[in-house]
Amino acid sequence: MTGWLTRTATGIVSTVVEALEELRIHRGRVLLSLIGVAVAVCALTTVVGAGAIAEQAGREMSERYGGRPATVSMNVGTGGAAPDHEAIAAAWQTTLDRHGIEYASRSGYGSLTVQFADGAVPVSMQVVDPDYGPMHRVRLVEGVWFTERDGDRLAPAVIVNEAFWKRLGSPPLATHPTVELVGNGRVTGVVTGVTPAQSEWDVEPTAFILTDSFLPLQSATADPMMGAYMPSYEMWIPDGSADELTESVQRAFESELGGGATVDGWRSDYAAQEEDPFLPIKLMVVGVAVVILLLGALGLLTIALVTVRGRIREIGIRRSFGATAGRVFFSVLMETVVGTFVAGVVGVGVAIALVRSPLMGMALGGAEVQDMPGFPIEAALIGIGAAVAVGALAGLLPALGAVRVKVIDAIRF
Amino acid sequence: MTLVEARGVGRTVELPDGRPLTILSGVDLTVSEGDRVSIVGRSGSGKSTLLNLLGLLDAPTEGELAFLGHDVRRIGSGARDRLRGSEVGFVFQQFNLLPGRTALENVQTPLLYSGGREFWRRERIARDMLERVGLGERLTTKPERLSGGEQQRVAIARALVRKPRLILADEPTGALDLETGAEVMSLIEAVAAETGAALVTITHDPTIAARSNRHFLLRGGRLESADAAGDEPIDGDASTVTEAAEPVEAVA
Secondary structure (H helix, E strand, O other): OHHHHHHHHHHHHHHHHHHHHHHHHOHHHHHHHHHHHHHHHHHHHHHHHHHHHHHHHHHHHHHHHHOOOOEEEEEEEOOOOOOOHHHHHHHHHHHHHHHOOOEEEEEEEEEEEEEEOOEEEEEEEEEEOOOHHHHHOOOOOEEOOOOHHHHHOOOOEEEEEHHHHHHOOOOOHHHOOEEEEEEOEEEEEEEEEEEOOOOOOOOOOEEEEEHHHHHHHOOOOOEOOOEOOOOEEEEEOOOOOHHHHHHHHHHHHHHHHOOOOEEEEEEOOHHHOOOOOOHHHHHHHHHHHHHHHHHHHHHHHHHHHHHHHHOHHHHHHHHHOOOOHHHHHHHHHHHHHHHHHHHHHHHHHHHHHHHHOHHHHHHOOOOOOOOOOOOOHHHHHHHHHHHHHHHHHHHHHHHHHHHOOOHHHHHOO | OEEEEEEEEEEEEEOOOOOEEEEEEEEEEEEEOOOEEEEEOOOOOOHHHHHHHHOOOOOOOEEEEEEOOEEHHHOOHHHHHHHHHHHEEEEEOOOOOOOOOOHHHHHHHHHHOOOOHHHHOHHHHHHHHHHHOOOOOOOOOOHHHOOHHHHHHHHHHHHHOOOOOEEEEEOOOOOOOHHHHHHHHHHHHHHHHHHOOEEEEEEOOHHHHOOOOEEEEEEOOEEEEOOOOOOOOOOOOHHHHHHHOOOOOOEO
C-alpha cells in the first residue's frame, strides 16, 4: 500500500516536474503565444470590473433618488383636513419603534426665502430628517451631514448645494457661514455642508433642512410653486422582508393616526422593479467579454497546433524513453493551462491597475462612486478562470494530436 | 536470460488505397542478455519496423513476439511504455538530443519516467553517467555547442542512464567520421558490457556490423542470419553489405 502510494506520488510529481520543465524550456514561445490571452483576459477583467463600478455608480445614483433597497415611502391622506404634522410624526415614531425600524426619515419639499448679498431669493428646500443622508447616500463636497443634535440648534443647520454655496462666496465651513432664512418668521441658519452639483445645469440654489427646523418656519399659506408641505414618510428596511413589513407598518401607522386617515405605502428604491435595471449593462459586458475571449482562444489554439507539429520529433524522443501517452497528453495540456494561468494573472493585474486608475473614473462619466467597490473579486476569478478554461480548450486538440504521434516516424520527422 | 524472442513475426500495414503492404514477415530472432547483434539491410528493407517491434514501439500483426517472456500484444499501451522506459535504451543516428536542454537535462529525461529513487536522484545519476562517458566537464553545455561525437556520447549516456537490458542502436555512427564512430561504438560496447545489456545495432556500415558476434541481413522484409547461412562472418568488407542490399520487396 505504502509502495503504491509512493509510486503514485512520484508519478504525479514527476509529471508536473516534466510539464514545468517543458514550460521553462519553451518559455519564450509560450510567453509570445500568451500575449493575446493576457490582453484578452485583461480586457475581459477590465470590462467586468469597470462594469461593476459603472453598475455601482448607476445604483448609487438611483439610490440618491429612490433610497437604498429596501426604502419604503408612505403618504398620509387626511381626507382634505389640514395635516397635523406633529401628531403624524408622533404616530410615525410609535409605529417605527413598535417594528424596531432604525432608519426612517420624513421627506418633503418646501420653500424659504434666503437673503443673499445680491437680494432675497426663494429657495427650494428639501425637508428631511438626519437618517435621510445614509438612506439616500447623500454626498457632500464640504462639511458633514445632519446629526440628531442639529435638530436642537437655535440657528438651524442647512446643507446647501454648490450653486447656493458659490452665491454665498464659497466661505469655508469652519467659519460657520450664516444665511438669513425667511418664512413664517426670520431666522439665521448655519451652513454645515455642501452637496455637489448634480450636473452642469444644476445652477439654482437649493438646500436640505431638517424637518424640525423647517416646520416652525413654514408659511401659513401654501407655496404657490411647491404647494402645501406634505412629507412622505420613508423607512429603510431589510430587502427580504420588505413586503410583509410594509403591510404591517402601513396598518399600524393608519391605526395610530386614527380619525379616518389613510396611508399608502410603496417601495421607492430601484430594486423594487421586477426586472434588473442593470441587466442590459450586464448582458453587454458579458457579450463583449465573450467575443474578446474567443479571439484570444483562437490565437492560442492556432499557435498551440502549429507548435505541436513543430515538436513532433521531441514528443517521439520522449515516447521512446518511456513517456506514456498520458504523460505526453498531460505535458502538452499543462503547458497551455499553466501558461494561460500565468497570462490570466498578468492580465488581471493589469486590469486591476487600469480599473483603479483615475482614468477609469473619468471614463465612467465622472461618476463619483461613494462606496467604491473594491476590485470585484468575481471579475478577477472570471478572468483567471476564463484564461485557464481557454488554455485547457486550446491545449486539448494539440495534446490529442501529440498522443497520436507515431514514435519512430516522429523521431525521423 | 532471453530478452526478446520473435517467432514468425510479421508486420503488415494498410496502404491508403486499402491494399495491404507486408513490411516484415517470418522473422525469427532471439536476443539474450550480453548478446551483440548486428542487422544490416538497405533502406526500406524493414530495419526501422524491426527496430519498432524490438523496442516495443509497435506490435506485430503476425507471429509471436515476447519481451522478457511477456507476449507484447497482451501488454497494455501504458505498461508497454513503462517497460520500454525501464528495459530499452535507444541510440539514434541523428543523436536526437532535446534542443534547448543542457547535456545534464538531456540525460535526466528518461529518469523523469522512472518511479521512486531514480526519479528523486536523477541529477546525481545523470551526472555520474555523463562522467562515465567522459563529459563530466560539459554538463551544462547545450547540444548545439557540442561536437557530433560529444552529442552522441550524451545520447549514449541518456540511452543507458536507466541501465536498460536491451540497447537498440539505429545507425549510431551514421553521422560521425570513421574514427569518432569507432570510439563511440567502443563506448557503447563498454558500457553495455558493464551492465550485461544486449546490444542490437542496425547499420549500413560493415565495419560496425563486424564488431558484433551475431550477424543478420534484412532482405525484402525477411531476416536471415549471416552466420547460420554459412557465410563468412561480416568482416568489414563493403561488398558483403552491397551484396546484402536488394531492392525493396513489397509482399502483397
